[in-house]
Amino acid sequence: MNTQLFFQYFVAGVTYGAIYAIVAIGFNIIYNTTGIINFAQGEFVMLGAMTAVTLNNFIPLPVAIILAVIITIIIGALIEILFIRWLVSPSVLRMIIITIGLSIVIREVALHIWGDGIYALPYFTGTALKTLSVGGVFISPQILWVLGICSITVIILNLYFKYTLMGRKMRACASNRSAARLCGINAKNMVTLSFMLSAGIGAIAGCIVSPITYVQYDSGTPLAIKGFTVAIFGGLGNSMAAVVAGLILGILESFSIWLMPTAFKDVISISILLFILFVKPSGIFGNKEALNLKEF
Amino acid sequence: MNTKKKYIQLSLFLSIIIFIQLLTYFTGCEYHLTQLTMSAYYCLLIIGLCLLMGYAGQISIGHAGFFAIGGYISAFLTTYDLSQYKDKTILILFSKIGAALFRQDLYGGKVLNFHPWAAALIAIILTIIIAILIGSPVLKLKGHYLAMATLGFGIIVYRIVLGTEKFGAADGISDIPPFPLLFGIEVNGKPVMRVWNYYISWSIVFITMTFLINLINSRVGRALYAIHGAEDASRAMGVDTREYKLKTFVLSAVLASVGGIFLTHYNGGIGPSEASVIKSVKYVAIVAIGGMANLWGSLVMGLILNFLSLRGYFGTYDDAVFGAILIIIMLFAPEGLLKVKLFDFIKYVSFRSKKSV
């Protein structure tokens, strides 16, 4: 493999990685405030992209994306209020099953709204064919958009959690819900907020990747599975680690194609997931003590 | 549960099996037995999963994987032509003891395959090995991690059957020979054998039910109940939690595999959809609607929902129906359909304004 090829694979890996990472961050936000994994996270990605594509028929692209993100946020809030909020101390098993059910139902609703056709937003700049050539390595400008928006999202999220009152309240709920409530924080509202935030991030992810990957009613689940893998790989709840883990997984997947048939590409990432779960369930950057403190 | 009640339930179950058959006979719609037989094999998986999820408290979103392992291995061994290796010592040995045999294929050619019994045995042994290998590390995990790990296992099985040329990739395996039992009775899908097959399948379910009911009312059942309630406490009381969980996992895997083996012979074919994640989710849905720790509930729901689904009553909404069932049951009736808890919701709605937090 020559250097040029090596970097071409590398760029492909970074693209996959950025997409996985942003989905994983959505998982982490909800996990942090509620202690549950939202198995319907992939559907937020799909809904965001689908809505944006539909809206883009009537209004210009940037407006369509913003509106789509807002609509998805509202859907996220509705889901939390209707299906999660009023449950009295639900068990983890129950939450897993509810979110799995939600993911199936959202997907089927999408099938009956949009049919099984494929959709894509136009490239934000240029066309599908336009690429930048850096030393013989071809990079689509959309990849730069993906990377740029991913990084901005991560930075804004970090600032939000660190410096705003709301963000701090959410973090307080994450580390100890009852203590947070004793301090006068409305924990239930924080949960709703976390669903809205993660739905929004999912929708952004859907919009920026759809020019590259297209979107179909069932494209949420495969992304969600990769997202889980990355979230656990980095350590559940740790968004910065998810970015690193996402990039590692993306690059590993990209280079795995060189060695073995593509048909087994997914087996690689799932095997990594199982391996991490068996050996270090707290994730590569996780802390074992912190894991034991978490309630299940 | 006292012994008397146990026997009443079991004999009631037996009489219902016979009642349904007679009902279809007298109303002249025996063709319903086809879907009832298919449902029986799915029920075998479901009651096994019920034991694992409801009694031992361990979720598995990968049980379709075990079903597919059983089905695919027996399908592969009974259809893969071994003629090219027929001079190998090991195969001669197999032929001698009857584990491999020549048979006529549909178009007149002669092929050397494993005998269905030998294939089934190999499939079950492999299932046990895989279940132990997967189960030992997986069952150390809890909550989401356990759910993710079992889901991951299911996906790997699905990817392997979908990506392997020898397993027919996306097309699956067809033309699987019948599974011979005694006196010329076979597990196959031919209309003449329909009533026989109905009784064969439900006898297997009946025997399994008897076994499982005795199991949960024994020391083992109480240990599992303790593990479900409080794992650390039961370990402190001297229950070997690891061992109990693993054994339950293996048992449920074997039941799934047996279901897969027989359904594959009954259908004469198997495809990758049997290993798909949505199937695993459906099984979890059925156990949930049956009431988790409720073998009879899971059995009845398994029978009804599979029967309706296989007859196409849900039309194009098949997946949506199962998804909706999952949500509704888990929201309003986490103890199963027979113990509805609408009260929580009403309480929430009416008292919401009074709650400060």
Added chain:
Amino acid sequence: MKAVKVILVLFLLSILVIGQSYAGTIKIGAVLAVTGPASFLGAPEAKTLEMLVAEANSKGGIKGNKLELIVKDTGGNPEKAISFAKQLIEEDKVFAIVGPSTSGETMKIKNIAEEAKTILLSCAAAEVIVNPMAKYVFKTPQNDSFAVIKIFEQMKKMGISKVGVVSSNTGFGKAGKEQIEKLAKDHGITILLSEVYDKAASDLTAEVTKLKANNVQAVINWSIEPAQAIVLKNAKQIGLNVPMFQSHGFGNIGYVKAAGPAAEGVIFPAGRLLVAETLADNNPQKGVLLQYKKDYEAKFKEEVSTFGGHGYDAFIILKAAIEKAGADKEKVRDAIEGIKNLVGTAGIFNFSDKDHNGLDINAFEMLTVKDGKFIVLK
């Protein structure tokens, strides 16, 4: 208490069990993948059949017999196809079954239909469906091998001999890959590498990079799923500028729209439905194709696809045979074998007792994409 509930539930079930339907008209069963991963096949097929049956009934049925269509959605699951096929044959006592949409499902019910002596008109393309031949089993799509040969012939014209093959991990991709690998040698084509990608893949840059590294002269991309458009786009993005050959699975204008400028110049074999307007007026298929296209698009407000055409062909074959032989299963079966020069959407059908597909290589036309539209390759 529990026992009482169990009994109640089971009695409800028994009520469901007793449900009967009555004969009197010609019943046609359709076992199609209307939803699920193969819905791009099953959904247009089901719609086409519904449209044709309604149309035939409004004209008084076939030879005075009203038609009744029973559509069963398998979602692409073989076990459901088996269950539905048995149900249609034993319970609804259908006259014939149209479908299933995929080869995997068809192979599962081939023997069931054969043993029950029920006509099966499969909408799946694999050659194993009709070879070895079963007396009651027919299929309407063109053989995959015809498409492959068409591609190889075109390659020969263009002086291409070293190719890379990428295909999707579904039944369609698998069947094409097998034919390509089988036929390549006879046509002097060397396959430098053959890769299978996931049908739900979101980015295939790594795969096309591998193709580029192998210095292929052309790429054959055999798939029916959206991912095939990603291949086109990624190939152009990394500067892999070799001729791209696609399968007839590319015959969906949606994919051209998705791939945008990357689809320009793609060469693929397909039925003539896609280029119906541009056909010469003396082309025997033109009338049928335009009619179907017009009816379908007016009724369902979506672009017609060649896959729906397989359902169309199955219906007109059955109709022609019933018109000739009346409502008798055995006679209709014989009549199908006697059909000659029947113009369908996939081509012109000439059945015989040796050929249960009835199409030849001329059923395919080489097409290309120009300015976002399908045109005949000159």
